[in-house]
Amino acid sequence: MKASIVAASALVASVAAFEHKNHAGFHLRRGAYEPAQDEICTVYTTVYVEAMPSIVPNTTAVYAAATPSVEASSSTSCTEEASSIYTPIVISTETPAPSQPAYPTAPVVPEVSKPAVPEVSKPAVPEYPTKEVPQPSKPATPEYPTKPVDTPKPKPSSSKPADKPKPTGGYSSGGRIVTNGNKWAMTYTPYAPSGDCKTESDIKSDIKQIADLGFTTIRSYSTDCGVFEYVVPACQEHGLKIIYGIFLEAGGSGGKGPFSQYANDQLDDIKSNAPKDGVAMVIVGNECMFNNNCAPSELASYIDHVRETLQGAGFPRDIAITTTEPVGTWEEKGAALCDHIDIFTVQIHPYFTASVTPEMAGDFAAQQLEQAAKVCPEAAAKGKFISEIGWPSAGNANGKAVAGPAEQKEAMKKIMDKVGAESCLFSFKDDPWKHPGDLNVEQHFGCADALAY
Numbered sequence: 165m166k167a168s169i170v171a172a173s174a175l176v177a178s179v180a181a182f183e184h185k186n187h188a189g190f191h192l193r194r195g196a197y198e199p200a201q202d203e204i205c206t207v208y209t210t211v212y213v214e215a216m217p218s219i220v221p222n223t224t225a226v227y228a229a230a231t232p233s234v235e236a237s238s239s240t241s242c243t244e245e246a247s248s249i250y251t252p253i254v255i256s257t258e259t260p261a262p263s264q265p266a267y268p269t270a271p272v273v274p275e276v277s278k279p280a281v282p283e284v285s286k287p288a289v290p291e292y293p294t295k296e297v298p299q300p301s302k303p304a305t306p307e308y309p310t311k312p313v314d315t316p317k318p319k320p321s322s323s324k325p326a327d328k329p330k331p332t333g334g335y336s337s338g339g340r341i342v343t344n345g346n347k348w349a350m351t352y353t354p355y356a357p358s359g360d361c362k363t364e365s366d367i368k369s370d371i372k373q374i375a376d377l378g379f380t381t382i383r384s385y386s387t388d389c390g391v392f393e394y395v396v397p398a399c400q401e402h403g404l405k406i407i408y409g410i411f412l413e414a415g416g417s418g419g420k421g422p423f424s425q426y427a428n429d430q431l432d433d434i435k436s437n438a439p440k441d442g443v444a445m446v447i448v449g450n451e452c453m454f455n456n457n458c459a460p461s462e463l464a465s466y467i468d469h470v471r472e473t474l475q476g477a478g479f480p481r482d483i484a485i486t487t488t489e490p491v492g493t494w495e496e497k498g499a500a501l502c503d504h505i506d507i508f509t510v511q512i513h514p515y516f517t518a519s520v521t522p523e524m525a526g527d528f529a530a531q532q533l534e535q536a537a538k539v540c541p542e543a544a545a546k547g548k549f550i551s552e553i554g555w556p557s558a559g560n561a562n563g564k565a566v567a568g569p570a571e572q573k574e575a576m577k578k579i580m581d582k583v584g585a586e587s588c589l590f591s592f593k594d595d596p597w598k599h600p601g602d603l604n605v606e607q608h609f610g611c612a613d614a615l616a617y
Contacts, residue, residue, distance in 0.1 A: 335507050335547040338482040340444050342380045342405060346584030349381035349407060349444070350374050350612075351552060351591045354389040359597035361389035371398035374592060377615055381444050383407040383551065383588045387433040396439065405444040407551075407588065408434050410470065412449040414457040421458055422449075422466030431470055435477045445484040446470060447551060451511060454493040460500035463487060467504045486543070488551040491536040502540035507547035510536040513590075514575065515555050515605070518563025522555065522575035526582030529553055533583060553579055554590035557614065559605030567605050573614045580615075589615075 335341065341348070352370065354362045362370070367390065374382060382399060384391055386409055399406055410430045413420035420426040434446065448467045452458035471485040484506035489498060491510055512532045514525040529550060537544035555575035559567040579587065594610035 335445075335482065335484045340405070340482060340484065341547065341549075342444075343585045344378045344380050346580050347378045347380070348585050349383050349588040350377075350379045351385075351588050352382040352395070353385060353591070353595075354391065354395055355595065355597060357594075357596040362394075364390070364394045367394040368398045368401075370592060371395065371402060371404065373612060375402035375404055377612065379404070379589075381405045381407060381588075383409070383447075385409040385450055386411040387430045392433060392437040396437070396442070400439065400442060405442050406438070407444045408438060408446045409450060410434070410446070410448050412452045412458055412463075412466075414455075416462065421452075422462045423469070427466070431473060435474055435479075438479075440479055440483075443479070443483050445486060445507065445509075446474070447486055447488055447509060449487045451489055451493070452487070453497050454490050460497050464501050464504040467501070471506075484547065491532050494536045494539045498539045502543060505540065505543045507549065508537050508540050508544040509549045509551040511552045512536075512550050513553060514579075515562060515565045515567065518565055521564045522566065522571040523578060525555060525575040526578030526580075529579055529587070530582045533586065548586065550583060550587040552590045553583070553587050554609045554611055555579070556605035556608040557594075557610070558608040559600070560603045562603055567603075567608065569614070572611065576611050576614050 352374065354367050354370075356362050356366070371382070380403075382395075382404055384395065384406060396406065410427055412422060412427055415421050415424065417423035448470050449458060449463055452463055453460060467485055467487060474483065474485070475481060486505040486507050486509050487501065488509040488511055491512065494510060510533060512529050514520045514528045517528065520528045533548060533550055537548045555572045556567040557569050557572040561567065576589070579589070589611055591609050592612055594608055596607050598606045600606055
């Protein structure tokens with residue numbers, strides 16, 4: 165649309181929400197999924213807006229991995245070979261806006277917002293087997309389901325009172341969040357270009373470079389590929405704090421979702437190995453609801469379980485436990501989580517809104533952060549952060565959002581100027597092992613070189 169935006173903010177929100185689906189599966193776990201049965205082919209329509217939206221939800225998906233593998237390829241057909249989560253139809257920017265938004269304008273509040281407290285007596289704490297360090301291997305293309313996975317109702321591992329142990333004051337001033345001017349955090353995954361785990365020497369070199377750039381914190385998505393063996397010691401050497409992640413996939417407690425052995429192994433890794441003074445926060449799940457891997461109620465219950473487990477193991481109460489989703493998912497489903505998160509984190513990627521130029525990236529990010537934070541104002545009052553934000557250095561143009569080295573440099577500077585102190589920049593280096601995606605940008609979000617100015 166070349167005319168000025170007349171539609172209400174809800175219409176613009178729908179545009180950004182569906183544009184984000186172009187980026188779905190961006191951080192899929194490196195490991196094959198079980199083939200989905202009776203998959204449903206879903207076609208999403210992308211509407212590009214060429215004027216600066218006043219309120220536009222938009223973000224991206226994230227990965228963390230247990231065993232190396234390549235994320236799903238995109239496809240426009242529903243064959244067994246197709247493994248893309250979404251196959252958007254790109255509509256010319258000359259097409260008029262629809263009269264009614266396709267995206268819901270009000271959050272869909274689940275019927276149950278808090279997990280029920282079991283009436284049975286407290287069961288014995290489950291014994292988790294020691295997690296084996298994954299052996300490097302070439303990633304395989306995952307079979308990713310295109311319909312929501314039905315997951316069993318979560319069963320908390322204890323019958324503690326409903327009042328969970330949550331601290332009362334802010335988190336930003338507790339020493340966990342440490343900034344250096346407009347620099348805070350960088351996302352980091354210890355995967356080589358091939359998808360194998362990086363060597364100890366490569367990891368040490370990477371962490372040193374992040375510290376030399378002036379960042380104080382890294383974000384890890386999971387605990388695999390030598391996180392505790394190599395990444396944590398290197399961070400300690402350079403005084404970096406760590407945002408730990410527990411990656412959740414589909415299947416509920418019987419698969420790789422909340423309360424599964426897969427999730428609990430990661431929790432046990434953190435509980436047993438994380439230096440308490442170096443923890444910035446813990447993010448439980450990464451776009452789990454957006455990818456239809458978690459129901460809001462089971463994710464909320466597992467967030468509480470993680471908090472109780474860590475505090476029961478002696479972790480300080482000022483370590484924030486939370487989760488992260490795109491803006492549109494927070495607005496649609498996030499209200500059920502507000503009483504279960506300590507602070508508010510959100511995924512924002514300006515490039516996936518076609519009306520946003522590199523020069524507009526910082527203003528767009530600041531606007532989106534404030535918009536999303538309105539979903540959970542009490543948690544946001546204690547701290548609100550962007551858990552992922554970046555701009556690609558190569559790939560196709562997405563309307564006015566042009567990918568390229570100069571454009572990335574400009575976009576990252578604007579982002580740093582506006583929201584740098586609240587943002588985890590995505591990502592440290594390019595990821596050649598990923599599938600390029602519909603816009604051929606997925607491998608090119610490494611921004612370390614663009615920040616060396």
